[in-house]
Amino acid sequence: xxxxTLFDPIRLGDLELANRIVMAPMTRSRxxxxxxxxxxxxxxxxxxxxxxxxxxxxxxxxASGKGxxxxxxxxxxxxxxGWRRVTDAVHAEGGQIVLQIMHCGRVGSLLNKAPGTETIxxxxxxxxxxxxxxxxxxxxxxxxAIELSEIPKLIEEFAQAARNAIAAGxxxxxxxxxxxxxxxxxxxxxxxxxxxxxxxxxxxxIRLAAETIEAxxxxxxxxxxxxxxxxxxxxxxxxxxxxxxxxxxxxxxxSSLNLAYCHLIDVANPQLDSLVxxxxxxxxxxxxxxxxxxxxxxxxxxxxxxxxxxxxxPFIANPDLPFRLKSNAALAQFDASTLYTPGPRGYIDYSxxxxxxx
Numbered sequence: 001x002x003x004x005t006l007f008d009p010i011r012l013g014d015l016e017l018a019n020r021i022v023m024a025p026m027t028r029s030r031x032x033x034x035x036x037x038x039x040x041x042x043x044x045x046x047x048x049x050x051x052x053x054x055x056x057x058x059x060x061x062x063a064s065g066k067g068x069x070x071x072x073x074x075x076x077x078x079x080x081x082g083w084r085r086v087t088d089a090v091h092a093e094g095g096q097i098v099l100q101i102m103h104c105g106r107v108g109s110l111l112n113k114a115p116g117t118e119t120i121x122x123x124x125x126x127x128x129x130x131x132x133x134x135x136x137x138x139x140x141x142x143x144x145a146i147e148l149s150e151i152p153k154l155i156e157e158f159a160q161a162a163r164n165a166i167a168a169g170x171x172x173x174x175x176x177x178x179x180x181x182x183x184x185x186x187x188x189x190x191x192x193x194x195x196x197x198x199x200x201x202x203x204x205x206i207r208l209a210a211e212t213i214e215a216x217x218x219x220x221x222x223x224x225x226x227x228x229x230x231x232x233x234x235x236x237x238x239x240x241x242x243x244x245x246x247x248x249x250x251x252x253x254x255s256s257l258n259l260a261y262c263h264l265i266d267v268a269n270p271q272l273d274s275l276v277x278x279x280x281x282x283x284x285x286x287x288x289x290x291x292x293x294x295x296x297x298x299x300x301x302x303x304x305x306x307x308x309x310x311x312x313x314p315f316i317a318n319p320d321l322p323f324r325l326k327s328n329a330a331l332a333q334f335d336a337s338t339l340y341t342p343g344p345r346g347y348i349d350y351s352x353x354x355x356x357x358x
Contacts, residue, residue, distance in 0.1 A: 002304050006297055007326050010052070010307055012285045013260030014223030015096055015172055017052035020301065021322045022310035024289050025055045025100040025174070025228070027068060029340040030347060035066065035073040037082035042089045043348045047319035049095030052308060055263070056086075058102025058176050061161035064117040065182070067104025069132055070342060074099060074161045080168045087169030098172040098226065099165040101158060101216075105182030106143035106191070107236045109133050119143045120154075122185050122192040122199065122208070127237040132340075148196050151208065159215040162225070172224035172260055175213055177250075180236025183209040187246055190239040202242070206250040213254060222258045226287070230265035231274045244272045251281035261285040263310065275305070294325045320352040329353055 004010075007019045032038040045054055060066040060073045073079045083099070090097045106121035111133040113119075121143035130137040146154060162173045177183040185191040186208035192199050198207050209227075216225050231247040232240070240246050251262070262282050266275045267290055278286060288297075288306035297309040315321050317334035324331060338346020 002302060004301060006294065006301060006309065007322070012053070012226075012287075012307060013172070013258070014221065015053060015098070015260055017096060017308065018094065019052040019322055020308040021052050021325065022287055022308050023048050023051040023054045023315045023321075024310040024312035025057050025176070026312050026316070027057050027071060027340065028347065029068065029070040030342060031070045031072040032082075034076065034078055035060070035071065036076075036078045037072050037086055039085075040344055040348060041072070041082075042086045045086050045097065046089035046093055047348065047352070048315055048321070049090045049093035049097075050320055050322045051095065051315070052322070054090060054095060054097040055174055055310070056097065056099050058100050058104075058181075059161075061101050061103055061157045063114045064120060065103035065105075065157070066113050066117070067102075067108035067131065067181070069112050069134065070340075074101070074164045074168065075157075080164050083165070083168035083170070087171075091169065096171045098174050098224075099168070099170045100174045100176050100228070101161050101165070102176040103158070103182040105185045107131065107140060107180055109138055109141055111135060111138065120146045121182070122146065122194055125191055125193065127180065127191070129237055145194075148198070151198065155208070155212050155215045158212045159219040162216040162219045166220050166224070172226065173216060173220065174226040174228055174263060175209070175216065177209050177227050178230040178233050178235075178265060180233075180238040183212065184233075184238055187250065188238045188240040189242075189246075191237075202246045202249045205246060206253060209250060210253045213259070214257070217257055217259070223260055225257075225259050226261040226263055227254070227259070228263040228265070229274075229278075230267060231277060232269040232271045233265065233267065243269075244277060247274075248277060248281050251278060255281065255283040259284055261287050261307070263287040263289065264306075265289045279305070294328075316346075317350045319350055323353060327353070
């Protein structure tokens with residue numbers, strides 16, 4: 001049991017959080033030409049700097065890693081400069097911010113990517129489903145299976161993205177290991193049919209994610225690196241024969257590192273209880289996500305279940321969410337029609353309760 005509250009500070013690795021309320025990563029599709037963060041994005045994150053920690057929307061480590069329309073990158077000088085304006089604005093408000101690195105792998109379309117790029121995956125298996133483009137909804141690309149000889153270069157892309165993030169002023173980085181994107185594609189037996197050292201057994205299928213995190217640690221330090229998982233999550237046509245074995249092996253390997261945190265999306269799944277699995281296998285800080293309220297988060301905190309708690313969509317219409325939670329104020333509802341549309345509407349125009357800093 002703990003007597004700490006959601007509004008008390010906490011240290012996660014090298015990250016000093018003013019409170020335990022984390023803004024979860026959410027795709028909002030507002031990046032500009034060249035996948036460069038915009039002034040709108042700077043204002044969006046600045047408004048939400050009252051979170052103990054902001055985790056940005058998924059950001060591609062390379063041009064080929066892009067999946068969705070108008071999502072930002074961290075692989076060009078212009079992108080780094082654009083993100084620097086965002087981090088400066090958040091830090092000026094006293095906030096902390098980490099970059100979520102997201103390589104979409106087979107979840108993508110060449111219509112959304114720069115010329116000369118490609119769509120890759122652990123195996124040449126097209127994901128079922130469609131993706132939005134400027135020409136409407138179209139099926140996901142058929143990916144090319146990445147060659148064994150190319151994997152070191154792929155891992156280095158993530159390490160360089162981590163370096164670029166620190167150069168852009170971020171306090172740390174988070175590797176996106178769920179939602180059907182590239183690390184999850186390697187982890188899952190349904191999308192990974194490789195017969196080399198990165199396929200087959202659970203020990204082999206976790207290698208890409210584990211070696212990527214280890215490379216990011218070597219690049220920027222273990223206390224600045226976290227990762228996000230959702231064992232058994234079927235989103236984007238992902239399935240695994242035994243997610244308990246797969247994610248148990250991943251968590252055991254990563255527990256040997258002194259990472260900043262594990263970020264768990266805890267959803268109901270008939271195959272496993274992911275929170276029980278993580279609490280059994282993970283020996284570090286835990287950020288818990290999914291369907292939380294203040295009351296539920298406080299109950300879980302009192303039981304010592306997690307170190308901090310992340311909220312996603314409540315932050316959209318409530319940029320001052322920590323203040324509202326602390327004062328038990330009513331929460332505004334977001335406009336679903338503007339979640340992914342360009343422009344300021346439904347993005348930076350939600351009101352804040354007048355408050356005094358300090």
